[in-house]
Amino acid sequence: MSEAKEPARRTPLPDHDLSGRQLGDYKLLRRLGRGAMAEVYLAEQCSLGRQVAIKVLRQELAQDETYVKRFQREARAAASLVHANIVQIHEVGQIDGIYFIAQEYVQGMNLRQWIARYGTPDLRLALVIMCQVAAALAKAAERGIVHRDIKPENIMLTRSGEVKVADFGLARIVSSQEGVDLTQAGMTMGTPLYMSPEQVEGRPLDPRSDLYSLGVTCYHMLAGWPPFAGETALNVAVQHLNKAPEPLENIRTDLPPALCRIVHKMLAKDPNKRHAGARELLRELRQVQLEYVGDEWPEELPGLETLVGEAAVPEVSHLTQRLQAVMASGPSQRSRRLVWGLWAVMIAAACLAGASVAYFGLVERPLLASASRRPLAVPPQANVASQWLYAMEVDTEDAWRAVIEYFDQPQYRLYHVRAKQQLARIYVDKGNDEAAMRIFAEFAALDDSQPELRVWGLAGKCWILTKQKQYEQSMAVFAELWPLRRYLEGNALMSRLLYYAVRENRKKLSPSRAPEEWDEWIASQLEGETTDSPP
Structure with missing residues (x-):
């Protein structure tokens, strides 16, 4: 290829900031950050009006044709992983000698940053994180994909409470010839801290290698430091091969022994002594959840706090403000205890208030208007919390419907609301606009006592109408949404959809039908977001 022969003229140096450049549709x-393999940029996908993260391959890696072919092949394989707990890859491409991955834009912070800021999590939050990462690895294993670089930096915690595993498209393609510089001085953090023994020895890998790395990550998360450390990567690697970590129960006496055993099982030197796969790990984590947390586990619901409007439940908003103030104060042991105490109170209040609000707003409507009543290809679980965890793991339409249909009692309305929002996401991803619109319309029809749910429905409805080229109707819905716009602040996903809708509507209608103040407000929501993307 001509560009392979002329890299100096066509490929920019990796430390050149490409901000402002058009890269195809992006x-x-x-620039958001730099990593060992790529630079990360916030970008707008012009055709869809959405924000994405673009990872540009480093120049020296782009010169190796064998490496590039593997990069493209295996990144495309990773793009087939569609799951709620995996950062979605949209496109793998090359333009003017620049090799890039366009992927989902994740807002929040990675687990390493979270630990540095807040310290170790309590049992409930730890289980939420562990279960979601295990669900992502189970999905990857089904496709025969080994991540190879599970570590806190590649586990993203979103503002809505979801956990997403990043860099399947990059970590998987590390060349076996590259290896790791095990003589590098001052090695205290980095990939060698989380490598499996088989990685250290260069042996063939299977999904159990990822479980070992997850075990190291979980040990770090729960103890506050990795199980092994040293002055050089070589020193750390030798410990992965020969040294047993300090028992986790000696460090965290508050944790159930069963959870500590799970972590140490993942850390077994022999892959045959680890869990057979991520699904077995999930079953053991569920058992810990049922025994030590209980049947009702509302913290597992992503974005639970967004279900309660400020006006309806001011005491919850007050607790949220106190929680945020404590979280900003530092990672001291005293602060951490206060954080999780407040968190438990806030969740309990939100659950009661949210369930009540959702009940009165939605009880008179069918759980899934016009939904097929065909039998669901999903096994019933022992309780609604386990059913939610199952849905999170498999992430299919039937799985989310099962949360609603198997547990249709009014006290589970909070779960129903969140399950419907997950269904809408699946329908949008599949291009099933009719099914998505039914859910958006149901939420949009709520009264103003539930503004956050209503504005979510209105935003989705506005976007679908624009996709269907019903521009007049879309603008009418946006006008209805406008007085409630403050309840959408911080919801970057819906802000992006609205940005696309308003921009397309302005192209098709008179500019006066889509005032510039609308576009300016949406743009301010997107620009104002604080974003951390995995390097």
Whole structure:
């Protein structure tokens, strides 16, 4: 290829900031960070009006044709992993000698940053994180994909409470010839801290290698430091091969022994002594959840706090403000105890208030209007919390419907609301606009006592109408949404959809039908977001 022969003229140096450049359908807005393999940019996908993260391959890696072919092949394989707990890859491409991955834009912080800021989590939150990462690895294993670089930096915690595993498209393609510089001085953090023994020895890998790395990550998360550390990567690697970690129960006496055993099982030197797969790990984590947390586990619901409007439940908003103030104060042991105490109170209040609000707003409507009543290809679980965990793991339409249909009692309305929002996401991903619109319309029809749910429905409805080229109707819905816009602040996903809708509507209608203040407000929501993307 001509560009392979002329890299100096066509491939920019890796430390050059590409912000402002057009890369095919993507406008690179600003650089978010740099990693060992790629630079990360926030970009707008012009055709869809959505924000994405663009990872540009480093120049020296782009010069190796064998490496590039593997990069493209295996990144495309990773793009087939569609799951709620995996950062979605949208496109793998090459333009003007620049090799890139366009992927889902994740807002929040990675687990390493979270630990540094807040310290070790309590049992409930730890289980939420562990279960969601295990669900992602189970999905990857089904496709025969080994991540190879599970570590806190590649586990993203979103503002809505979801956990997403990043860099399947990059970590998987590390060349076996590259290896790791095990003589590097001052090695205290980095990939060698989380490598499996078989990785250290260069042996063939299977999904159990990822479980070992997850075990190291979980040990770090729960203890506050990794099980092994040293002055050089070589020193750390030898410990992965020969040294047993300090028992976790000696460090965290508050944790159930069963959870500590699970972590140490993942850390077994022999892959045959680890869990057979991520699904077995999930079953053991569920058992810990049932025994030590209980049947009702509302914290597992992503974005639970968004279900309660400020006006309806001011005491919850007050607790949220106190929680945020404590979280900003530092990672001291005293602060951590206060954080999780407040968190438990806030969740309990939100669950009661949210369930009540959702009940009165939605009880008179069918759980899934016009939904097929065909039998669900999903096994019933012992309780609604386990059913939610199952749905999170398999992430299919039937699985989310099962949360609603198997547990249709009014006290589970909070779960129903969140399950419907997950269904809408699946329908949008599949291009099933009719089914998505039914859910958006149901939420949009709520009264103003539930503004956050209503504005979510209105935003989705506005976007679908624009996709269907019903521009007048879309603008009418946006006008209805406008007085409630403050309840959408911080919801970057819906802000992006609205940005696309308003921009397309302005192209088709008179500019006066889509005032510029609308576009300016949406743009301010997107620009104002604080974003961390995995390097």
